[in-house]
Amino acid sequence: MEIDKETLDSRIQQASDCVKFLNExxxxxxxxxxxxxxxxxxxxxxxxxxxxxxxxxxxxxxxKLLQQYQEYKHDVKVWNAGNPVYSEYWLPISTNxxxxxxxxxxxxxxxxxLVASWKLNEHYVKTxxxxxxxxxxxxxxxxxxxxxxxxxMKSFWNxxxxxxxxxxxEKPDRSAKDxxxxxxxxxxxxxxxxxxxxxxxxxxxGSLSKISLKNSPNLNALLTELxxxxxxxMYVLDNYNPQPDSPYFRDIGQHLRLYARLxxxxxxxxxxxxxxxxxxxxxPEAKPLPxxxxxxxxxxxxxxxxxxxxxxxxxxxxxxxxxxxxxxxKYRVFINQIEDIDHLTQLFEANYNELNHFKxxxxxxxxxxxxxxxxxxxxxxxxxxxxxxYWYGLRxxxxxxxxxxxxxxxTDFQIKESEAIVRFHCGIMF
Numbered sequence: 001m002e003i004d005k006e007t008l009d010s011r012i013q014q015a016s017d018c019v020k021f022l023n024e025x026x027x028x029x030x031x032x033x034x035x036x037x038x039x040x041x042x043x044x045x046x047x048x049x050x051x052x053x054x055x056x057x058x059x060x061x062x063x064k065l066l067q068q069y070q071e072y073k074h075d076v077k078v079w080n081a082g083n084p085v086y087s088e089y090w091l092p093i094s095t096n097x098x099x100x101x102x103x104x105x106x107x108x109x110x111x112x113x114l115v116a117s118w119k120l121n122e123h124y125v126k127t128x129x130x131x132x133x134x135x136x137x138x139x140x141x142x143x144x145x146x147x148x149x150x151x152x153m154k155s156f157w158n159x160x161x162x163x164x165x166x167x168x169x170e171k172p173d174r175s176a177k178d179x180x181x182x183x184x185x186x187x188x189x190x191x192x193x194x195x196x197x198x199x200x201x202x203x204x205x206g207s208l209s210k211i212s213l214k215n216s217p218n219l220n221a222l223l224t225e226l227x228x229x230x231x232x233x234m235y236v237l238d239n240y241n242p243q244p245d246s247p248y249f250r251d252i253g254q255h256l257r258l259y260a261r262l263x264x265x266x267x268x269x270x271x272x273x274x275x276x277x278x279x280x281x282x283x284p285e286a287k288p289l290p291x292x293x294x295x296x297x298x299x300x301x302x303x304x305x306x307x308x309x310x311x312x313x314x315x316x317x318x319x320x321x322x323x324x325x326x327x328x329x330k331y332r333v334f335i336n337q338i339e340d341i342d343h344l345t346q347l348f349e350a351n352y353n354e355l356n357h358f359k360x361x362x363x364x365x366x367x368x369x370x371x372x373x374x375x376x377x378x379x380x381x382x383x384x385x386x387x388x389x390y391w392y393g394l395r396x397x398x399x400x401x402x403x404x405x406x407x408x409x410x411t412d413f414q415i416k417e418s419e420a421i422v423r424f425h426c427g428i429m430f
Contacts, residue, residue, distance in 0.1 A: 003089060003107060004373050008137050011106045012066070015091050017103070018111070020062040028139045033111075034388045035135075036128035040115065051115030055128050056094035056102035057425055068092055085123045089116065099354035100425070104132060183396045184416055187382035191375030193368060197309045198336040200225070201372065204313050205334065208321045213239055213256065217267065222258075226314060228307035232298040235260040238267060239322065240292055253332055256322025258314070260293040300408040305374040306400055308381040309408055312374075315399075318389075332387040335394065338366045344388060354425065361422045362394050370396075386421075393424035 002012075015333040022029040030277055069091050076086045090103035097103075110131035117124060129135055174187050204223040218236035223229055226279040231237065241259040248417040254349040261267065268289055295314070306325075319332035333344055341362045344355065375382040383399040395418050 008089070010070075011109070011111065012091065014066055014133065015104045015106065015111055016062070016190060018132050019060070019065050019093060021136055021140070022059055023062045025139070025143075028136075032129060032135060033057065036113070039406075040126055040128060050430045053101070053124075053126055055115055056100035058095040058100060060093055060095050063089070068097065072097060077273055085116065085125055095423075096354070096357055099357055102128065110134065165326040166359050181210055184382070184400065187375055187377070187398075187400075189369075189382075189383065191384070192372035193373065194305055194307055197372040197374065199281070199308060199315060200306060201334055201336055204310075205320060208317070211321065213322055218261070221260065222314060222317060226310040228301050228304070228310050229314065230300045231260070232300075233293070234263060234298060235293075235295075235298045236263055237261075237295055240289075243285075256318040258317060260298045261290055261293045265290050281325070283419075296410045296413075297429075299410070301410070302408070303376065303381075303403050304377065305381075305404065308376070308383065308403075308410075309372065309374050311401065312383050312385070312413075313394070315415075317411055335362075335370075335388055336361060337384045338370055341366070341388075356420060358393060358424045362388075365394070365422055379405055389425070390424065393420040394422040395420050 022032070032057050032347060040053060040055065072090070073088050073093045076088050076090075089105065089106075089109065090108040091106055092101070092103050094100035094102045103114045103116070105112045105114050111133050112127055112131055113129035115125075115126050115128045207221070207225045211219065213219070218238050220231065220237050221236055222234075223231060237258060238261045240259045241255075296311065299311070300312075301311060316332070323331050333340070335341060342358050344359065371384050373384040379402065381401040381403060383397075383401065385397045385399070386394060387397060388394050398416045400412075400414040400419070401410055402414075403409075404411050
């Protein structure tokens with residue numbers, strides 16, 4: 001069906017206004033995303049197909065909408081040659097329309113939102129929102145109704161804010177600490193790339209495949225490639241949690257929980273965890289669990305870049321081994337250099353195109369400054385590191401380490417993960 005240019009331009013303008021509103025009100029975009037779920041499920045059940053397409057999680061910036069539409073109209077000619085399901089009157093609204101195929105249908109005056117997908121090489125399209133115009137109109141009406149209440153709340157809050165500000169000026173808070181645990185900003189750009197950090201990380205990660213969590217009497221083997229870390233001879237490293245193949249193991253989100261166990265204390269058996277995981281059932285009498293001791297309380301190390309980095313790697317071991325959640329969403333692939341991006345494995349076959357797109361975007365955003373950095377500052381150390389996970393994508397990890405120069409131990413880790421620099425969606429939605 002052909003649409004005359006005047007009608008098409010009018011609908012493009014209406015769609016652009018809607019996308020601009022969604023950009024300015026991200027909470028509305030999230031509600032639109034959530035409301036589409038039930039409709040797509042209904043479509044799937046009617047078609048006796050429970051593998052329904054997923055509404056895009058990303059929304060293209062308003063300023064790039066028309067540019068992407070022009071690119072899409074060129075691509076759709078190629079797609080139509082193989083499958084006529086795509087239309088030049090679809091306006092893609094996701095940041096990556098190849099991987100997240102969510103469109104505004106300009107061929108209808110109601111501007112419905114469509115989601116395209118495929119299964120076994122068969123393409124199909126589902127309606128995710130019958131009318132974007134109607135949805136946006138309802139949301140604007142809702143905003144107008146709550147604005148007076150918000151203004152009253154804001155006025156009320158401002159009154160209290162002024163009161164607390166005066167109270168603070170009159171009586172300074174003496175309990176405020178000089179060390180602001182959340183202040184990572186001052187370390188931005190400090191520290192230089194140290195290639196020895198990459199080598200140490202590769203050796204450590206390579207050694208993990210040789211470690212058996214189930215059959216080893218302890219986990220001291222973790223220290224083999226961490227030579228600057230010295231564990232007190234009275235202790236061994238161990239896993240505080242039961243094993244996944246134990247009948248007493250019940251936590252689907254479980255992972256390695258590293259702790260220091262006195263050698264004189266017997267390693268707990270799986271049955272010792274029975275009452276912890278199954279309070280409503282009767283099991284043989286269990287021994288009391290040992291007290292949980294942080295391994296870093298009993299590990300000494302010099303205050304050097306390499307030693308601090310090794311301690312950080314040990315801290316992050318739970319993201320590399322001992323993962324028992326079905327989707328491995330806590331698993332991390334350390335990205336220390338641009339070559340590591342090519343080592344990402346494909347966990348979800350349905351997202352082959354998105355994974356390739358992610359690799360391309362990650363390489364385009366990579367710079368030498370993203371290699372691991374450790375910066376020493378008095379009795380603190382700042383770490384900057386990057387990793388990939390299947391739930392978010394490429395992210396920066398920053399860590400502030402507090403070091404005790406008298407005991408030569410680490411007393412605290414403050415770890416902060418950034419928003420995704422390059423997003424990746426695994427294709428699984430709960």
